[in-house]
Amino acid sequence: MGLIRLIILALLGWIAYGLYRRYQQHATKRDDSLNAPSQPDQLGSERMVRCQQCQLHFPEREAFMKDGHYYCCQEHRDHV
Ligand SMILES: [Zn+2]
Structure with a gap:
């Protein structure tokens, strides 16, 4: 039953990769929203x-x- 194990491993890897990508997108989105409010402050001080x-x-x-x-x-x- 080596093939089924391989397929399950591949599926798990694919799901993990999908979650990782989703997490990365969330992380960059959150970074953008964090950076956005800091910009007007910089402009305001200038x-x-x-x-x-x-x-x-x-x-x-x-x-x-x-x-x-x-x-x-x-x-x-x-x-x-
Ligand atoms: Zn000019």
Whole structure:
């Protein structure tokens, strides 16, 4: 009865694999929901400024400054 034992083992392995995959999907989904609320906090602690050229909002630390105005990139800063 070696064949039946083999089939049962294969079935058990397949079920275990299915459960493992389901668990992994749950784990990644849970990670996403955990990461999501932390992002607005990061944005909230960071000052947002607006590009004088294209009105785009972006973090102050990425800003290019000229004459007290913020710009999203060098091109927009030099364009004005
Ligand atoms: Zn811009």
